[in-house]
């Protein structure tokens with residue numbers, strides 16, 4: 001019997017053990033789930049007080065191991081609250097979107113915001129904000145926005161703040177370039193040169209604005225002076241022409257009246273001769289003939305005298321009026337010569353760079369065009385070099401704009417002195433120069449160009465008792481068949497870029 005019950009007991013025991021194992025595994029799973037649910041519920045903490053209370057109850061019920069039937073109503077209530085919370089969050093998200101967008105737009109209107117910040121802000125408003133999916137997604141955007149506000153605030157508080165500097169520098173550079181392009185009279189040029197010193201010294205955008213206004217004032221004054229002088233020239237030219245016209249009219253009037261007088265005298269002489277002839281035919285005696293001839297000859301001689309007097313008077317009048325006309329023509333010629341001279345001076349000035357007195361970019365363009373035209377008609381060796389002063393900005397920054405100006409003048413003189421007479425050197429703009437070497441191949445140009453580089457490097461610049469070495473980078477090329485002005489220049493520019501990128505203070509060539 002015990003032998004029979006034994007297997008049954010064993011089976012029962014095995015079944016009980018298996019059941020207990022399942023129960024324990026299930027309990028373990030339930031524990032994990034409860035723990036998970038409790039932790040998940042904690043993550044919602046702080047959204048809403050009622051939801052917090054309900055979730056706290058839910059967690060405590062889970063801890064106590066409450067049955068799922070008992071938990072069920074609590075879960076349903078929590079679900080309703082969570083659903084409410086979802087729509088509340090959607091509304092909050094909409095509000096947040098609007099607030100961030102409005103704040104950003106407001107910030108965009110701020111003046112003096114650094115370019116990088118402005119670009120990042122535009123990206124935030126145009127792109128990033130539209131990719132946000134949840135309320136949490138706004139956190140990095142808000143963080144960024146606060147940073148932008150901080151930068152804007154710095155710009156407002158400290159005019160010399162670093163973040164305003166790039167904006168100011170860009171404007172200062174532009175203003176300087178414009179000032180350099182102005183071609184005015186001597187006095188105005190001096191004024192502009194002294195104003196130019198203030199450009200780099202201005203530490204705020206407002207100060208730059210003042211400088212710009214000063215420049216405009218000088219230009220306006222110069223224009224009105226030019227206009228006045230052109231007007232007075234035209235008025236005087238007009239007056240001289242009118243005088244000339246009057247002289248000619250009066251001469252012609254005089255000639256007309258003279259010719260009438262001559263006509264009547266001639267007629268009277270003719271008549272008298274005719275009369276004398278007739279009387280002579282009719283004369284009956286020598287004595288009557290003699291008397292007649294005497295009378296007629298006397299009258300004729302009076303007429304001839306009158307004619308001679310008239311002729312003399314006419315000659316005198318003509319001579320006076322011609323010398324008068326001549327005088328006026330000479331005055332006119334003088335005036336035109338002066339004006340032509342002024343125009344030539346003006347043209348010459350417009351082709352010279354005011355600061356360095358080297359030919360300017362317009363002069364270079366003219367010559368470059370000419371050389372390229374000659375090359376296209378009959379190819380020959382022409383080398384083009386672009387020269388740029390290295391780290392010139394730091395000279396301005398460290399020692400001031402005036403020191404920068406003097407440096408450019410010294411470098412220009414040295415460049416002018418170290419190129420050949422047949423070469424053409426010009427200031428292309430800023431701290432950049434261009435050199436045309438007609439009749440010189442690129443191969444033959446490398447030695448003289450490198451010599452120029454060394455000449456500049458050896459100039460003993462001294463600023464504030466400090467010895468400073470200034471170097472140049474040079475990019476050169478040679479005209480090639482099929483070149484355009486742009487193609488050849490780009491090649492020289494590429495070579496210059498290479499010289500800059502490979503350490504500066506060198507010559508690079510491009511074939």
Ligand SMILES: Nc1nc2c(ncn2[C@@H]2O[C@H](COP(=O)(O)OP(=O)(O)OP(=O)(O)O)[C@@H](O)[C@H]2O)c(=O)[nH]1
Nearest residue numbers: 173388389390391392393394396401404405430431
């Ligand atoms: N004093 C003075 N400065 C000028 C004049 N024209 C341009 N500049 C300055 O020249 C500087 C040129 O600077 P960048 O173009 O940055 O070049 P860089 O400092 O020479 O540096 P690299 O060319 O890269 O070696 C700017 O600061 C301009 O303001 C001028 O007529 N006078």
